Amino acid sequence: MTDSIQPDVPTLLLQLRDCLAEYRLQTSKWYGGLLAAEQKFSAGDSAITRNIESKGPAIHYAQCKKDGTLTLIHAFESAHFVPIGNTPVRLTPLRSKPLRPDNYGFATTLDTDGEELHTHIDDSGIKLLEGCKPDQRYRVTFYPQTTPQQIDAYFDSYQGLLNELGDWLSQQWNNEFHPLWRAYDNATNAEQLLLHAQSALKGFGDTLIGLWDSLVKLFDLITHPKKNLEKLAEFLNPEQLDSLLQASGQSLQALYLIASDEPLLWAYFSTFQAWLQLLPPHLCTEIVTRLTSEVLIDILIGVVLTGGLGLAVKYTAKALPTMTVTAKATHLLDSFIDLLLRTSKARSTQHTQISKPILLHADAPLNTGTKGKVDLTRQPGDGPDQSLLDTTLMVRGKPQTYTEIVQVQHVDDVPAQSKNLNDQPAEPADKTCTQGCPVSMVTGEELLTLTDAVLDGVLPFEWTRLYRTSAVENPSSLGFGWSHSLNHRLQEDGNELLWTDHENRQTRFPIPTAQRPAITNSLARAAIYLGEKDGELVLAQSGKTQRFYHFKHFKLTAISDAYGNRLTITYRDGRLHRIENKFERALMLRYHNDRLCAVDYQYYDHSREFIERSDEHYARHRVRLERWTTLHTAVTYTYNDAGQLIGAANPLQETEHYRYDADHVIQERQLAGGATFYWEWQHRGKQARCIRHWNNFGQMHARYEWDDAGTVTVHHQDGSRQIYEHDSNARLVSQTDPDGANHQKTYDEQGRLIAEKDPLGAVTEYQYNESGHLTALIPPEDEPTYYSYLDGHVRKIRRGMAQWYYERNAQGDITRQTDPDGHITRYTYSPQGKITLIQHPDDSYHQLTWNTHGQLTGERLPDGTQRHYAYDAQGRKTTQQEPDGTQTHYKWDAAGRLSQITLPGGKTRAWSYNAYGKVTAERDERGHITRYEYADHLHLVSRRINPDGSQLNYRYDNARLLLTGIENEHNEHYQLHYHPNGLLRQEIGFDGSKTAYAYDLNGHLLEKTEYPDTLSSDTPPLKTAYQRDSAGRLLVKTLPDGSEITYTYDSLGRLTAVDDGQWPLAYEYDL
Known part of the structure; x- marks a missing residue:
């Protein structure tokens, strides 16, 4: 055994000092708003919450009152009013501007409308703005003049901290770790211990990924101390806890900024990773296997409290509830925790003054839930509580993290398209665009x-x-x-x-x-x-x-x-x-x-x-x-x-x-x-x-x-045509439908779809990580959907403020699912991969039992009732027993088609089939028989003969075999006519009434015309028109009498308002 397996200490320390360089590079597009989406703004009569990554237009902004005033409040989202003072503010007047006034839909965007207003919120966090234009809508921007120099200073302010942490690690290596490594190198099982340590560090990386998502919990704990007293008591003695509860708003402002500062927290975690890699494998394994995300968040809480309020938090390895380690490991971990606490206390106050303009810069889209009366409950010593009417409130919270730790998996990829035996590119049959047979x-x-x-x-x-x-x-x-x-x-x-x-x-x-x-x-x-x-x-x-x-x-x-x-x-x-x-x-x-x-x-x-x-x-x-x-x-x-x-x-x-x-x-x-x-x-x-x-x-x-360029034109019997074009990898790049609608797709070098444009020009984009997994789906207008992965499986989905979390077993099946409201559903599987238990958020559960053939033999439902099932030798269900003990029996024909059901009372239902597997006769439990006929060799029913002898006849005189006619028992006819693309063009009812339909190129209904009875030719037709956005959502419905109903949506595409001019409706969502 040699010392070649020892860590490369100079490289590790250099990586630590440069850990924020890559962080800054990856988040450069967020400068001026990296954490700004952690806030909620409100102003005037209308509002919206909008993620900084949103591509869709904001629909509502702050609106000045009729008396020309607008009250602004800037504060942290916490249990008590903690103002964010000394804040420069810019208000930009806005007006609606048509986005696409064409025949296929309607949408608007917001454009500037006049000169901007500039003001300043003082230490109180409250500003009564006078002189704004009555009823004018404004976009509110906080810290609008953030400069590149401030951003440079923001990131430079971390460097002293990183240098100090690096110097301490270097001393630890010389004084503590290197002698331990020499002893380790002489151990006979050193190679095995190294493998264990590498495995443990991989697990620690997985823990870090989950922990970073938990930073929201850290912010909530700090900003709502009374509801988290039991947890905080683990870190603070009674006097310190009282100091936190009685702290002034100014002191809490620094604390909350530290809890929001993800780059700062990332610097601490990078130090933690470097420290662990310096440990000899036996100690590394011992510590890492006990460092759960709960333990790590506990350490982070101590760091934040020490730096934010200057409290002398004493937190050691012995205080960690899940840590049971040797004396040597305890000593090393205590030394490291003490380092983090000391550096946080010494450097955090100065850093927060530099970081404040960066962390608090933001445009301020608004939330309707904060309009109206605002009650300000102040910290003790900060003055009396206060109520303000008709107020614009902007609160800074932390609903989610806006950076994340991702697992980078190296993939040895050698892309080469599969080919058929004629040396032509070929996709799997189920992924190949086909037509006909x-x-x-x-x-x-x-x-x-x-x-x-x-x-x-x-x-x-x-x-x-x-x-x-x-x-x-x-x-x-x-x-x-x-x-x-x-x-x-x-x-x-x-x-x-x-x-x-x-x-x-x-x-x-x-x-x-x-x-x-x-x-x-x-x-x-x-x-x-x-x-x-x-x-x-x-x-x-x-x-x-x-x-x-x-x-x-x-x-x-x-x-x-x-x-x-x-x-x-x-x-x-x-x-x-x-x-x-x-x-x-x-x-x-x-x-x-x-x-x-x-x-x-x-x-x-x-x-x-x-x-x-x-x-x-x-x-x-x-x-x-x-x-x-x-x-x-x-x-x-x-x-x-x-x-x-x-x-x-x-x-x-x-x-x-x-x-x-x-x-x-x-x-x-x-x-x-x-x-x-x-x-x-x-x-x-x-x-x-x-x-x-x-x-x-x-x-x-x-x-x-x-042709020879990968294009084929299909000419149908009705005169319509379709055009398909594929690239050299057999991917569909263009499709033109019979109505002229053209769909286009673009792929990367690995054949992954990266963009598609619909017939109206709206583009949907797709992004992937290094392993080829989809990481972002960006629709034309709405909020993107983001996907995060662990070991190749989705672990988190984020859309707007909503997040879904997934934990999985080694096979990739979900074992724990957390929805945006925090509700947790758990799943348990058998060794063969069959789900055996579903535990619902309300603690009810659904239990399933399987036999060795993978057949469901029993289930216990959430209400406590049970069902049981039996099968024949070919795996077909023969018996189903209900919770009350009654049984239903099933029989099958030689082709595996259900031929008879015997109901609990002994009555039966039976079916007969043709060679297509389609039902030709159905006998109900009363013995009544309904028959079905199929004409012209079709698999589509052409006649239904009811038990009383009455008949319904069906026709399919269409190139797509769509239903074109129904004849009922009274010889009345229902007729259907179609556009070449298969959409319904006209229907004529049994009573002779006629309705016609028109669509846009995306297939969305634009107009419905109802024609009067043919005997009343003087009566004009009734037309209903529909205006839509690029996603196909209905914006305006114009009724035959000319009245309009308007529909409004948020950036997630959810309906927020319906206004028919008489009884407007509004909808709000918790996320």
């Missing part, structure tokens, strides 16, 4: 995806097959062009690995090594890892559910999830044979010659009868029977002499048929219900792309025009 709008190839079987269990598995035209030269066990869920191939290709997945897409990766154990491919949304076993590689792809594909010597051997649930894949004669779970359910693949002919659903037979049969068979033939027993055949496949898949039948022998040309390019698909689809192709073989697509029921017929 379906045809890819990227390559023009067919992407037919069908699910034929499901293996139920804790880790469910769908047996899915996909036909891809570009794979027609690739023979598989399902014939040419087809692949299935287990068709994964991994092979070496030079110094790379080539993964051909179950959709016949190929993705390239560098070969993982011990130095590069995990490599991502962000463009392909995939990753590769070294497995736990020698020769094992693990591949993963993003999707609805996270699955890991395990390869041993390049052969797929298992599929697993984050909880370690596993499906094992076995081979026989070199071919895939069975996929099974550990709870004795499986899908077995049967072959005829080289083709897959069936998939069987099986279970592992433990019955005595089977054992007896197997023993008898062994006695006769010296071979035991296979314990895997087939419950049913999920699907059978048939082929022609050319080896092409021509039929797939379910257990009821409802069969789909396929026809191909000589190059195996699909020409025809006939569904089991009779509907048939046809394709016409340009080029041959794997290079074929569709140029015409139609069917045998007439409504759908499309032609495709392709």
